Amino acid sequence: MSDLPTTAYKVLTADQMAALERDGRFAGAAIDLQDGYIHMSTAAQLTETVDKHFAGQSDLHVVAVDLGSFGASLKWEESRGGQLFPHLYGPLLLETVIAYAPMSRGEDGIIRLPVTG
Template identity: 80%
Template sequence: MSERPTTAYKVLTAEQMAVLERDRQFAGAPVDLSDGYIHMSTAAQLTETVDKHFAGQSDLHVVAIDLGSFGDTLKWEESRGGQLFPHLYEPLLLETVIAYGPLERAADGTVRLPIAG
């Protein structure tokens, strides 16, 4: 089995991003609260996630999360197309975020990853 990524990504609305910055934690979007965990994507899964779940939405933000900050509350579970996705079974803490910024796309349509610093 290949090594799992150490960084995952979460797409947030502007309002959700404001909650994360203000409260220093984010309990989850409505779908996260309904499912009981925070949905995240790897870099390779991010563009498809945005295209599938956020089509037509604007004012979105991408948050890069250090997966090394979590123990048993982070689980890799099968989802879309049999792929393993990182799911967080606790609130997302701002201190685990290594970079974030507005969702932007490259010329080829892929979502640009936020750069730390």
């Protein structure tokens, strides 16, 4: 599985982003807590995730996460359309975040990724 991305993305509301910055950790949104893991997406999956799960919402943030930090608490599991998605079985820690920014779209409608390193 070495061809899997080393960075994933989590969409947070402004309140969730503020809590991550304040507390240094994010336990998950309601759907994450219900499912027992934090849902994340690869760069290629992010726009579809936003369109499907965050349609009509504003004041969102995109957080880039270093997947190498999680070890066994990160699992790649089949989900939407048979694609493998990164699922984090534990809190998202601020120290694993490599970049974040308010969510925006390019002229092509694709979600812009936060600039890393």
